[in-house]
Amino acid sequence: MCEQGPKSADILAWYDRNARDLPWRIPPHHGQAGVRPDPYHIWLSEVMLQQTTVAAVERYFRLFTSRWPDIHALADAPEAEVMGAWAGLGYYARARNLLKCARVVSRDLGGVFPRDVAGLQALPGIGPYTAGAIAAIAFDRPAVVVDANVERVMARVYAVETPLPECKTTLRRYAEGLTPANRAGDYGQAVMDLGATVCGQKPDCPQCPWRRDCRAAAAGIAADLPRNAPKPPKPERNGIVYLLHRSDGKVLVETRPAKGLLGGMLGFPGSDWVEGQAVGTPPVAADWQLLPQTVRHTFTHFHLTLQVYQAQIGIGANPAVGRFEAPAPQDMPTVMRKVWALGG
DNA sequence: CATGCGTGGAT
DNA sequence: TATCCAAGCAT
Missing domain, CATH: 1.10.340.30 (Hypothetical protein; domain 2)
Known part of the structure; x- marks a missing residue:
């Protein structure tokens, strides 16, 4: 042999x-x-x-x-x-x-x-x-x-x-x-x-x-084979997202910070994504409606549940963050496409 | 060297 | 439904 x-x-x-x-x-x-x-x-x-x-x-x-x-x-x-x-x-x-x-x-x-x-x-x-x-x-x-x-x-x-x-x-x-x-x-x-x-x-x-x-x-x-070391469980995180429609059809978006999760990507403004209760501040005063459905998404190292608040607003509004655009959903990361789909 | 970083298909 | 995992890299 x-x-x-x-x-x-x-x-x-x-x-x-x-x-x-x-x-x-x-x-x-x-x-x-x-x-x-x-x-x-x-x-x-x-x-x-x-x-x-x-x-x-x-x-x-x-x-x-x-x-x-x-x-x-x-x-x-x-x-x-x-x-x-x-x-x-x-x-x-x-x-x-x-x-x-x-x-x-x-x-x-x-x-x-x-x-x-x-x-x-x-x-x-x-x-x-x-x-x-x-x-x-x-x-x-x-x-x-x-x-x-x-x-x-x-x-x-x-x-x-x-x-x-x-x-x-x-x-x-x-x-x-x-x-x-x-x-x-x-x-x-x-x-x-x-x-x-x-x-x-x-x-x-x-x-x-x-x-x-x-x-x-x-x-x-x-x-x-190969054998793999056991992987740690994914924690649950929660967040709030604000989907703001302007009367000309544009929506409020922001470019996320260059580093970190979804860095440099287009997204909707919202709270940090945290374990436990998320705390958010609406970008502008409006008649915000909490959508009955939530968005679920899993990243590499955590599960995420997003609550989506939606509102309509006139041309004159001046939100604290972001800018109004008419983005193609295709230009956004998947989790933001899910938010868009829920509100659209 | 351990951790953070997306997504969708397979199971 | 939940978990695993892919033609890895930066820090």
Whole structure:
């Protein structure tokens, strides 16, 4: 019994046959000298894909590349437009950093992305994963790509039973050991595709190119790995939102503070969101009506219940906060779309 | 190094 | 209905 371990060649051969068709992807080149993808496309897609599913990203990727075809066009866009275009995709710090990064690359680097991991990682919104992915996929550098898919596959292939996040360093070392000098970009995408399809939460081991090399499969514990440290429960928070309609059809909105939750996004004014009883001050004196329904929304780290007060007001009114606009609900984050839907 | 930061699909 | 979790990063 001489275990040889997984081979990058086996998963690359699988990728050549099974690579998913994605808008930002140049299909694997089957040995031909490769046409490289547009680094702008790879960067944009990888930032969008941070903690976000391919299905959710595809539409936004097409929207962004259609509206801003290159790094210079994006760099010249007003921040409010970029935030509005990102609305609904979540993790809005990504959009703020996306624009910062575009402006650095466009104005300081002549529109050319660094080709090495260190140079890439120095840019806003680009961390270890994204830097490795851009270097490997866009520039064919032998960079290591480690995301949650790669971690799951490594944990299974090497039967790592230590829970995440404690075993992260171990998993990265295994990933480094398997990354080939050639076609590192295709290799990384192959492992991620594998983790997104065959080696997902419900592994389909018979379809896996590494089934004969996988220690977890041999032990019958693939579905149990990786183990995860227990997560703390989400607390309940409450808030009050004011939906003020002016007689010309506009509504009272504000741009939220640049940092923190929904930072830089358009929203309706209201109270802080707190555990226990929320305390709010209406932005202007009016005949406020408490809507019978509440808005429920769950963020990464808490559940939220919003009470919505609604009022109509004349042209002359001068609220203490915000401004009157006629925003497209599409330009607002999801929780604010829910508020709008309740009042509309 | 732990925490804050969105959303929607799968289960 | 409730929980889990995704092509992570900044601080």
